[in-house]
Amino acid sequence: MRQKLGFSGWLYLLPTLILIGIFSLWPVVQSITYTLFDYKLNDQQKAGLYLQERFNTDLFQETVLYIDLFLSEDLTNITDSKDKEKVETVLQNLNRVASSYTDDKGIIEISKEERLEINQLYENTKALIEHLTKNYSLTHTDSLPLLVEDIEKSMIPSNFIGLKAYKEALGDKRIHIALGNTFLFTFVSVAIELILGLGLALILNKAIVGQGLVRTTSLIPWAIPTAVAALMWCYLYDGTSGIVAHFFENLGLISQSQNLLLSQGGAMVSTILADVWKTTPYMALLLLAGLQNIPSTLYEAASIDGSSKFKSFFTVTLPLLKSSILVALLFRTLDAFRVFDLIFVLTGGGPGGATETLSIYAYKTMFGQTNFGYGSVVVMIMFVCVAIIAMIFVRLLGKNLLDRN
Structure with a gap:
């Protein structure tokens, strides 16, 4: 007849159970977790496990910096005063939003209102760059459209895919x-x-x-x-x-x-x-x-x-x-x-x-x-x-x- 383990018996087994949990069960749980995500280290938007949409502050700050630098250099090539005003307005909005994330580093969670503001900022900047590259000979014609796309890439969507990979x-x-x-x-x-x-x-x-x-x-x-x-x-x-x-x-x-x-x-x-x-x-x-x-x-x-x-x-x-x-x-x-x-x-x-x-x-x-x-x-x-x-x-x-x- 088998004897049931009492409290003291389980107490003796506790260190072994902890070691099994750490070195055997945890890696299995971690592997199962990875299978539920489209987790790719070579993709900036999938280099983590994101259940909800996130925001890459570092990428956004760097993108705004270069857009400001390139557009400022090309202001002399823009002859229409209204277009210059549009450029200055977009740059002000970009720098204003970027300044609100100065104290944040890496990937953070943002509210729905912040996400909508960044998406609207992306649409406005994209429309402006398309207009400028079409009507003016800019120094950074090839670089600016790519930089604008990085604004959108700074918004990291959820990469949770469930059982799709299976x-x-x-x-x-x-x-x-x-x-x-x-x-x-x-x-x-x-x-x-x-x-x-x-x-x-x-x-x-x-x-x-x-x-x-x-x-x-x-x-x-x-x-x-x-x-x-x-x-x-x-x-x-x-x-x-x-x-x-x-x-x-x-x-x-x-x-x-x-x-x-x-x-x-x-x-x-x-x-x-x-x-x-x-x-x-x-x-x-x-x-x-x-x-x-x-x-x-x-x-x-x-x-x-x-x-x-x-x-x-x-x-x-x-x-x-x-x-x-x-x-x-x-x-x-x-x-x-x-x-x-x-x-x-x-x-x-x-x-x-x-x-x-x-x-x-x-x-x-x-x-x-x-x-x-x-x-x-x-x-x-x-x-x-x-x-x-x-x-x-x-x-x-x-x-x-x-x-x-």
């Missing part, structure tokens, strides 16, 4: 390709790693001479940092001097060694091979821990009953190794599905997106295009896929594995 993502062919590449890479690499890792674990579990040295040596690929391992495989795959590329060419697997990383199929196979080489020892290590928990007396009993080693493997080893296989598959599948550094260093997602996974696409969107809103949508799609994979593994291979009882 709808866009459902029809994004690039996401479909990236998702397919991710599943292909994950399924093939983890399947090969499980088979090879199980074989390696069985070898490492045998009592042989130099067992400690063999185990230590087998873990070297896994101990190498992923970025370093990917760079090493880049040299091995190089079409000019890479030994692996020339080896594949001699075997007839590829027509030319230069095509290994430049063809879609060759690039995907290359990334899978590099991942299998690096993480098979990790899979073997997890399975080895499970093998060592199987009592040797079970194998002796099976041998007495006339069971061969091959039959004992399927009747004794695999059933008792089920929990370890679940843990190994779960860890490796989630890790492979989120693969980034290996592919980023090895192919960068190319050629032509052939090895572009969801994490690579999210990185390019968020940091290459500084589109954090849509990039967060890609991240959330990956998050949902990872959660579904985890639930499937736990349910199919032992839903009670993680239960305390």
Whole structure:
């Protein structure tokens, strides 16, 4: 019978819950928040999360300063006295409004009346500039219309879009390709790693001479940092001097060694091979821990009953190794599905997106295009896929594995 946690029990758990909230839940909440906004750092009007319309005081002050400077210089080119009066009136209104925001910095909230006043000021200034550029030869004919547009841009509309980005993502062919590449890479690499890792674990579990040295040596690929391992495989795959590329060419697997990383199929196979080489020892290590928990007396009993080693493997080893296989598959599948550094260093997602996974696409969107809103949508799609994979593994291979009882 389970005991309910009292106040003191929850008090002991409080520091852990706080750490989980800060380092695990908060980034997820923040990512979900970004998906609801058209958040782009390279767009001055979308470089923040704005539920309501805002006003960029810095941009407005700078724009008014240059409009005042340029129109003042062009007053000598304006011959009509009425047009000069209009220019002076507009400049007075611009400077009056600008002076009211002298103490404000950055992006601020403004009232409806202030917004209407700024919009009217923009319309008046735009009409004046269009009239002047049409009837006079101004020194700053090209610059003034652009400056006037900056008055309108100083008004920042709300960039809240709700679930619109998710709808866009459902029809994004690039996401479909990236998702397919991710599943292909994950399924093939983890399947090969499980088979090879199980074989390696069985070898490492045998009592042989130099067992400690063999185990230590087998873990070297896994101990190498992923970025370093990917760079090493880049040299091995190089079409000019890479030994692996020339080896594949001699075997007839590829027509030319230069095509290994430049063809879609060759690039995907290359990334899978590099991942299998690096993480098979990790899979073997997890399975080895499970093998060592199987009592040797079970194998002796099976041998007495006339069971061969091959039959004992399927009747004794695999059933008792089920929990370890679940843990190994779960860890490796989630890790492979989120693969980034290996592919980023090895192919960068190319050629032509052939090895572009969801994490690579999210990185390019968020940091290459500084589109954090849509990039967060890609991240959330990956998050949902990872959660579904985890639930499937736990349910199919032992839903009670993680239960305390």
